[in-house]
Amino acid sequence: MRTDASRNRSRILEAARELFATTGLDVTMRAIARRSGVGVATLYRHFPTREALIAAAFEQELAHCDRLTEEALADPDAWRALRVVVDQAVSGHHGKRGFPPDFPDTGARERILGNVTELVRRAQEAGALRADFMTADLALLVQASDSAASPAAARRLVAYLLQSFSARTAPLPAPVPVSLLGVEFG
Numbered sequence: 001m002r003t004d005a006s007r008n009r010s011r012i013l014e015a016a017r018e019l020f021a022t023t024g025l026d027v028t029m030r031a032i033a034r035r036s037g038v039g040v041a042t043l044y045r046h047f048p049t050r051e052a053l054i055a056a057a058f059e060q061e062l063a064h065c066d067r068l069t070e071e072a073l074a075d076p077d078a079w080r081a082l083r084v085v086v087d088q089a090v091s092g093h094h095g096k097r098g099f100p101p102d103f104p105d106t107g108a109r110e111r112i113l114g115n116v117t118e119l120v121r122r123a124q125e126a127g128a129l130r131a132d133f134m135t136a137d138l139a140l141l142v143q144a145s146d147s148a149a150s151p152a153a154a155r156r157l158v159a160y161l162l163q164s165f166s167a168r169t170a171p172l173p174a175p176v177p178v179s180l181l182g183v184e185f186g
Contacts, residue, residue: 078122
């Protein structure tokens with residue numbers, strides 16, 4: 001691929017990720033082309049369909065999540081494995097635009113969700129995770145961490161929340177300064 005074509009492709013993917021995250025997957029291809037500074041024809045040369053663009057825009061994130069959950073399933077300590085997945089998901093997600101809520105079904109997405117559901121089941125079976133915890137509660141953890149002022153604050157918040165779901169206790173990350181209503185705490 002020529003250098004200018006490669007640069008255009010990168011700019012299209014960056015614009016698509018931003019717009020998908022902020023406005024959803026219904027954003028027009030024209031808006032993505034405009035944001036990336038290329039013509040619509042150039043966008044379609046690189047990505048002939050919306051689905052191709054969506055798949056390419058989230059390819060790396062899906063691959064990372066897939067690897068992370070597959071590795072976690074190999075850990076014999078289900079609670080530790082689940083905490084690692086949540087911690088890395090929050091660390092990788094904070095301050096970035098993540099998957100939009102209307103992300104389409106893909107094989108990788110279904111495999112990731114299946115792996116996480118299995119981790120939850122194993123942790124519950126081991127008696128380490130509350131029986132009333134649901135896989136969907138993990139989405140709440142990630143969403144709650146988005147409101148934190150920094151990645152360190154997000155990790156601390158998630159550690160508190162994970163403790164509330166645990167039958168065990170684990171040390172929290174070190175406190176970090178947080179400001180609320182213009183007042184600095186910590």
